[in-house]
Amino acid sequence: MNSINWSTEFLPGKTDNFVSNEVIATGITLADVWANLVDTSKWETYYDNATNIELSDKSDSNLHFAETFHFDTFGFPIDAQVMELVAPYDGQVARLAWHGWQNGDADTQFDVYHAFLIEKLADGRIRLLTQESQIGKPAAELAQQDPNPMLNGHQKWLDGLVKAARQN
Template sequence: MNTQNAIDWPEKYLPGTGDNFVSNEVIVRGTTAAEVWRFLIDTSAWEGYYDNVADISFPQGGGPRLADGLAFSFGTFGFPPLAARVVEFRAPAEGVPGRLSWTAEQDGTPEERLDVLHAWLVEDLPGGRVRVLTQETQIGQPAAALAQERPNPMLNGHQAWLDGLVAAASK
């Protein structure tokens, strides 16, 4: 039996308990988890393969490569730059999926507040395949508004991120 790994969710962000949740996944040949991981954790590469991210910065230093506990900020989906922090970081290894997640927040009035957890799982599969799963839970009124749009911009945006990431890693 071949079971697939899953995202490890903190209770606060458990899928289905927030205001917006999306899940995107690709399984492809022609690259490895290590190659995908390299492009995923290097924020200086993001804008080269994903057009829905901007203004990436590291207010406490570090970067451009993500690391456990690293604080960074970035703009996406038309929001002002969100304050983010890496909360899980484990590179893929033989038989072990790569795991990356960060929280991101936007302060302000209740109408502006946003709190998210964006998680990634990157793993090699038998037969020379790679699985990349990204899921995000969002909490707040801006998230609820995004969830009502059709098609859901976050679902489509994350698919574009996955497609660009895999294309960059496959070159």
């Protein structure tokens, strides 16, 4: 199966926290999932853990390659930059990834790499994978919680994406 493209710094298993969530669904299209994922104006309609979203390019609400943006999630104000953006075109696997951070001191500095992969499978199925690798003391503290709030939160994001795609 296809996988996330990781930089060495964020390689899973080498960071303070890592979560992976996956859904395989039918009755949705790659295009509908993608439209709901890259259009940040839709995030709050299906995922209540992403708020105060503000893009650097105010000409539209879609994420663009290398664009910077801000949003609040899991109680953290996150600044981010889109690092990978590959639309689903001609059978290509769709990919979206960003580097996110919260500046601060040794106790509050937080760096993440969050990626989504969406691919068409046989028999009308769509695979949605999201993974996030995190560095910093806040990440280590999240990793110690049971259940890990990132794991549950990101599952809600994928489940919300599927539900939103079904409503298109």
